[in-house]
Amino acid sequence: MSEITISDSLTLPCGAVVKNRIGKSAMSENMGSKGFVSNRSFQTLYERWSDGGTGLLITGNVMVDQRALGEARNVVIEKGINDPSLKLWSEAGRKNQTHIWVQLNHPGKQSPKFLTKLPVAPSAIPLKKPLNRVFNTPRALSDAEIIEIITRFAYAAKVCKENGFTGVQIHGAHGYLVSQFLSPTHNQRTDKWGGSIENRMRFVTEIYQAIRTEVGPEFPVSIKLNSADFQKGGFSKEDSMAVVKHLSDLGMDLIEISGGTYETPVMTGTNVKESTKIREAYFLEYCEEVRKIVKTPLMLTGGFRSSQGMNAALATGVCDMVGIARSLAINPNFSKELLSDKDVTSLVKPLTTGYPFLDRTFPLEIVWYTDQIHLLGKGQNPNIHRSPLRSVFSMVLELGMNALRRVRG
Template structure:
């Protein structure tokens, strides 16, 4: 059968996605002060749902209000009322769309201004210059690890009850699950560290706890690194073994990404020209994984054109195409692609024109976050929005002290 973006996808548990396009997770960073949803989430996700994607995955939803990745994260935990999420999930599931909650714990990647004492598998600091932004973490106790596993399960059950149609475990980009998998970040000598079997025990336990909480028919996915791209870190060989184990356990969808704060492969800035021309950053890895697992694979990173996406599907590099920034700049992109229009992603290189400013300011975060916030207010994105104006706006809204907090 020849696959195209318009083809449906049946997951292992029988759930059917209406097409092969998914919005990958991007942090909205616009929760209310109490870390609850508000009407802007419904406005934003209604726009994306009607844009045509078969699956929308939320930005980071934290499982513990004590440990946040960003100041305006949504939190799902026991004892916290978050009924406003129902408006969000109703809007995000319009048009036959699935909306899944991405569940996360940042581990050591919780900034200094949010966590005086972050936690991690081991007390290993992030390398310079990130050590200026993130405090050295405290090693988790066995009891705390078990509590975090239970928190993932609790958050998943809450997500189901509030109208999300699935959940995704964030196991990539250097957050806590990723930290446990990495021999660089995880130097424990107990059952949670050492061998790969021990290092994957955390994510395996999370999956099993969530499955017990939500049942067999509710989709559970994971976002996992193909590798950390860091010396002594999580390797491709390790990744393939973890993916194989999770697939055999019954994971419904596996999204492949790569890198971390310390090695930002997920942004594509270090990729070879030949890889960029092929568009999919991690396609070679996915083709190898497809030989050893039956679970559907979602590939995110680098897709820019209908041709590139269809080639990835036809060559069986993936089952689902993940798009992120492209949908921020053009929420109608999926509809246009599936109509066969000659449309390309509007993602482009961001620069202020000043190298020093580009190096010290997180342009890829602030500029795209402002676009997301525009859509949350019911406005159209502005692909040609001035990068300098974006920097100025951020400085005015955050102040100099706020910028110091972002940059460390």
């Protein structure tokens, strides 16, 4: 056992120091403005979080191609988009020596029909029923297109650095494009991008290397990676360990561990065993195994609710940071409270509209927490008493019915 607690700072391989061991995991804000740019609400939101004591703020996923959005109102960083608010966003997040890293993403086939008619993916394989009602069958990317997407990630990382963000994270989890390349189910290519795990990880490896070339050795580069995608024949624990080892050897600064995809949405606790929930961290056992093979800082995300749970995970040395998402959407000061040495527990609880059909149809966890994030962005306080039914209705009004069918966990 070590004596590390959430209050201790963490020095990353690149030399950057995070002031404590609490990381805000990415939550898509869904509040970009016309032209895919950020706005004042991002500044208000991130200032709130940096005042709340969290050491590392990872933004919601920012897309690298406006033709490939994961959700309505995504921010996009690509050539031709000039976003003057980025600097103010990073400034707000940097307050109090807080780190703010941008999560960069390409959704691949997980771009809903109402946003993309013909999505792209490693192979032309549709998502399983009933998700195929929401997502069109993708077409396979050409070799040249794959290389172009890699350059997009690198360009976006460069823009993040130029605009004052203190790091970037590649979204390699939850079934998006990087994760699709890693999966033997979704990647059935027979060229150098598919087949063996060495080939399947070529895409993420080249993204990492291209980003590193742009941002240099002293800028934090991270990845959020699945422990597995929990699908028969899919990205396995062994595959995941091989990717972790390889990216660690290349100099990755922080690996955030999560799991699941839209097809098996375990990342927010859906279908996670009750015993696992009680122990708090959903992916703790996997993290224990990874710890044995790499020294790279690990951030474990999913299910942490109490200071005891977090400190217990850090004390065993299994992870170096704890990642928290939903608790910070309903209490931006949660980290400050955790760091105050008192026993603190999150108010995250199961959500229901009271109508099982609606609960099955809509991604309540996403809809309700996005609503809370929007309240914070407007400078208001979160409202834990807000009815999930109201969140469903207000988002249906805003985005339309199609945008809301169950797509995420």
